[in-house]
Amino acid sequence: MTDTAVVVVRGLRKSYGSRAVVDGVDLDVHAGEIVGLVGANGAGKTTTVECVQGLRRPDAGTLRVLSLDPVAQPERVRALVGSQLQSSALPDRLRVGEAVRLFGGRDGNELLEQFGLAERRRSAFASLSGGERQRLFLVLALVNAPRLVILDELTQGLDPAARRNVWAAVDQLRADGTAVLLVTHELDEAERLCDRVVAMRAGRVLDCGAPRDLVGRHGGAVRICFTLPGDMMSRLGPGQLKALPGVEDVSYETSALTMKGSRAAIAHLGAALASAGWVPPDLSVQMPSLEDALVDLLERAGPAPGLHTAEPALPELTGALR
Amino acid sequence: MNTALGRLVRTELTLMTREPLTLTFVFIFPVVTMLIIGGAFGTKPDVAFDWVNPSHWYVASYLTVVIAATGLIMVPVHLASYRERGVLRRFAAAGFPRWSFAVAQLVTGLVAVAAASAVLLAVAAPTYGLPSMHHAAGVVVGFVLGALAFVSIGVLLGTVLPSARSAQAVGLVLFFPSFLLGAGGPPPYAMGSALRTVAGYLPLTRVTDAVRDAWLGVGTATGSLLVVGALAVAATALAVRRSAL
Numbered sequence: 001m002t003d004t005a006v007v008v009v010r011g012l013r014k015s016y017g018s019r020a021v022v023d024g025v026d027l028d029v030h031a032g033e034i035v036g037l038v039g040a041n042g043a044g045k046t047t048t049v050e051c052v053q054g055l056r057r058p059d060a061g062t063l064r065v066l067s068l069d070p071v072a073q074p075e076r077v078r079a080l081v082g083s084q085l086q087s088s089a090l091p092d093r094l095r096v097g098e099a100v101r102l103f104g105g106r107d108g109n110e111l112l113e114q115f116g117l118a119e120r121r122r123s124a125f126a127s128l129s130g131g132e133r134q135r136l137f138l139v140l141a142l143v144n145a146p147r148l149v150i151l152d153e154l155t156q157g158l159d160p161a162a163r164r165n166v167w168a169a170v171d172q173l174r175a176d177g178t179a180v181l182l183v184t185h186e187l188d189e190a191e192r193l194c195d196r197v198v199a200m201r202a203g204r205v206l207d208c209g210a211p212r213d214l215v216g217r218h219g220g221a222v223r224i225c226f227t228l229p230g231d232m233m234s235r236l237g238p239g240q241l242k243a244l245p246g247v248e249d250v251s252y253e254t255s256a257l258t259m260k261g262s263r264a265a266i267a268h269l270g271a272a273l274a275s276a277g278w279v280p281p282d283l284s285v286q287m288p289s290l291e292d293a294l295v296d297l298l299e300r301a302g303p304a305p306g307l308h309t310a311e312p313a314l315p316e317l318t319g320a321l322r
Numbered sequence: 323m324n325t326a327l328g329r330l331v332r333t334e335l336t337l338m339t340r341e342p343l344t345l346t347f348v349f350i351f352p353v354v355t356m357l358i359i360g361g362a363f364g365t366k367p368d369v370a371f372d373w374v375n376p377s378h379w380y381v382a383s384y385l386t387v388v389i390a391a392t393g394l395i396m397v398p399v400h401l402a403s404y405r406e407r408g409v410l411r412r413f414a415a416a417g418f419p420r421w422s423f424a425v426a427q428l429v430t431g432l433v434a435v436a437a438a439s440a441v442l443l444a445v446a447a448p449t450y451g452l453p454s455m456h457h458a459a460g461v462v463v464g465f466v467l468g469a470l471a472f473v474s475i476g477v478l479l480g481t482v483l484p485s486a487r488s489a490q491a492v493g494l495v496l497f498f499p500s501f502l503l504g505a506g507g508p509p510p511y512a513m514g515s516a517l518r519t520v521a522g523y524l525p526l527t528r529v530t531d532a533v534r535d536a537w538l539g540v541g542t543a544t545g546s547l548l549v550v551g552a553l554a555v556a557a558t559a560l561a562v563r564r565s566a567l
Contacts, residue, residue: 053415079417088408088415093340094333102333103416105324140416 004030005064006148006179007052012061014047021047022058023203029148034170034180036194038187040299044203045183046086049150052181054078066147082146084137086153086183092126096136099125104143111139114169116162130157138166142173149173152183167193191290199294206297211290218297219288221248221260224269226280228257236276244268263287327422330413334430343490344396347497348438352387353445355506356380360450370511372540378453379509381446382537385465386505386530388438393472394479394500395493397431401480401565402489414567424477424565428558431473439465453538460536464547467554468529474557475525481564500526525553 007029014022022044029035037045050056052065054074063070070077090099096117100108112118115135120128128136134157141149151170155163170193173180184190190197191211198208207214228236238250238257246265251258259269266285273279338344363376371379404410413423446452455461479496483489501507503517504526510518521527528546535543 055411055415075417075420077417078415081415081417083415085408085412085415088412090412091337091404091409093337098333098336102329105326105329 004032006031006066007181008062008064009048009052010062012048012051012063013059014044014051014056015059020203022051025061025200025203025205027052027198027205029179029181031147031179032174032177033195034174034182034193036182036184036190036197037200038184038190038197038294038298039200040185042202043200043298045200046152048200049083049152049181049183053081053083053150079144080146081148081150082141082144083150084134084141084152084154089133090125090136092124094125095121096123096125096128097121099136100139100143103140106143108139108143111142115139115165131159131162134158135162135166138169142169146178148179148181150181150183154182154184155186155189187291187294188289197290199298201298215288215290215293216263217293219290219293222263222266222288223286224259224261224266224283225286226257226283227255228252228278228280229255232276232278236272236278241269241272244272326418327425330418330422330426331429334426335433338396338400338430338434341396341400343399344434347391347395348388348434349441351391352384352438352442352506355387355501356384356442356446357449359506360384360446365450370509372538374538374540375450375453376509377450379534379538380506381443381450382453382534383505383530384442384446385439385533386468386526387501388442389435389465389469389472389529390497390500390505390526392431392434392438392469393474393476394497395490396434397427397473397476398479398483398489398493399486401427401477402483403486405480406485410567418567420566421562423567424562427477427480427565428470428473428561431476432469435469435473455537456539457536457542460543460547461533464529464532464536464543464550467547467550468532471525471529471550471554471557474554474561477561477565478557481561500524503527505530525550528553 005028007027009025009027012022012025012027013020025044025048027035027037027048037048039045047056051058052063052070054070054077057071065077066080068077068080094102096112097107100112109118112121115138117132117135117139120132125133125136134155138151138154141151154170155166158166167189170180170182174195182190182194194211196208197211197214199206199214207217209217238252241247241257241259242250244265245268246262247259247269248262249260259265360377360380363371365375365377367373367375370376410423443452479492480489483492503513503521504524510521513521528549531541531546532543532550535541535546
C-alpha cells in the first residue's frame, strides 16, 4: 500500500446463500485516479462497491478505505465517501434544494449551476426527468467534497450533451486529486474516462490495466483498408503484403484491399507503400476499442472457470431496513 | 440544528406536511368523526358513558384516534415507501448516523400526534367544551406512552411490510377495528360481550382507557397504563433496532 492508496481490497468474497457473487477480488484506487469496474450484469461490481462503502459485510477479505476498515467503522467510511447509487430514489415530495441541504448541510449552488439544476431548485424530486435525477444524484455525491467518489451506472438515462457534461465533471475530480471508482457496463464510457479498468465476470477479476493495455491484450487485430490499383499488383501484391511483419491476413477484391494485423503492421505497411511509390488516398485504419476488446470476454456465456454463475445481485442488505 | 440528525428531522417534518394521506387521516379524519359521533349522543350524562356527558366522553377518547391514525397508517406507509424506493439505502450510503433515521421517525410521529391533537382540541373546545381534567399527570403519561407505543408499532410495521401499498392495506385493516372498538366507536356498554372481549385485547383500547379514565375521573386505569408502558418500551426498543441505517 502506498500513501496515495484510497481504496485497498484484497481477497474480497461475498456469497448470497450458496451463490458466490464476489469471489476473491483485489482492487486498488489511488488519489487522482479513475478506476472503472466493468462487467455484465451479475458480475459482482455493485456488491464489490457496496462492501467498499460499508453497506454490506463481506464474508472474507480485507478492505481499507482512506485507511479505515469499512466493516468495523462503516459510518465513518460512508461519511467520507460520496456515492451515486444504482436503483435508489429520493422522497417524491423532496425538492432539489432541500435534498442538497439535507445531504450536504449547505445550499450547493455552484454544483447545481454546474449540472444545470439551478432553475430546478424548488422542483419536487418526482417532477424531475430521468436525466435530471441522475444529475441530482451526482450533485449529492459531490456536495461534501469527498476524497473518494463511487459512481454506479453514472450516465444511465442521460442525453449525449448531459453525458459529456458529466464526463467533464469526472475529469475535473481527477484533476482535483479525488479518487473515483466508476461502476459501468458501458465500455465506451470506461475507455473515455478511466485510468485503469478492472474487468469482472462471475465475481472474479478477469484482467485489469490501462484501457489501451487491455485493448492491446484482448482487442484482436487492427484493420487497414485502402485501394490498390491493378498495375501495382506486381510490386505490392497480397503475397508481398502478407510477408510484412505483424500482418495476419490480407484479402483483395476489385482493387479494395483489406489487411488485418498488429499495430506494428501499420508502420511496416506505410513503409512498404511509400517505397513502392503508392500513397493510397483512401487509407483507413480501424483500431479495436475497449468494447471490441472486452465485450466477448465479459459476456461470454457460462461461468468463469470453477465458478457458479452469479445472477444479478438482489438488493439484500445487512440491516433490516435496507 | 445543522447536524445530520437535525437536518433529517427537519426534512421529515417538512415532508409530513406535504403528504395528503397524513393530512387526511391524522389531521382531518379524527376531527370529522369526533364531530359526528360526539354530537350523536347528546350532552346529557348517561349510564353508557359512566354518567359523563357523552360529548365530553368522546372528546377525551379521540386523542387516541389521532395516535392510532399516526401509528397504524401514516408511519408504516411512509417507511414502507422509503424502503421500497431505496431511499433508506441512500441515507445509509450518505453517512447519516446509524440511529438518526429511527430517531427522526419517532420525533416526526410524536410531532404529528401532538399537532393533530392540538387541532382536535381546538375544534372540540368551542363545539362541546373541554371536560375538566381529573388526573392531568395520568392523562399526559398515558398519552405520551400511548403515542410512543403506536409510533413505534408503525415503524415496526414499516420495516416488515414490503411496499407502500401493502402498508396502506394492512394499516387500514388494523386501524378501523381499533378505531371503532377501542376509541371512537360505540361505548363498551353498547357492545355485545363478544365485541367487548375483542375490544379488551386491542392495544388502542388500553391507551384510550388510560387517557380517558384519568381525564374524566371515572377510574384509575392503572392496569391499562402498565400495559401501555410495557408496550411502549418493547415497541420502541424493537423499532429503533429495526430501523438502524
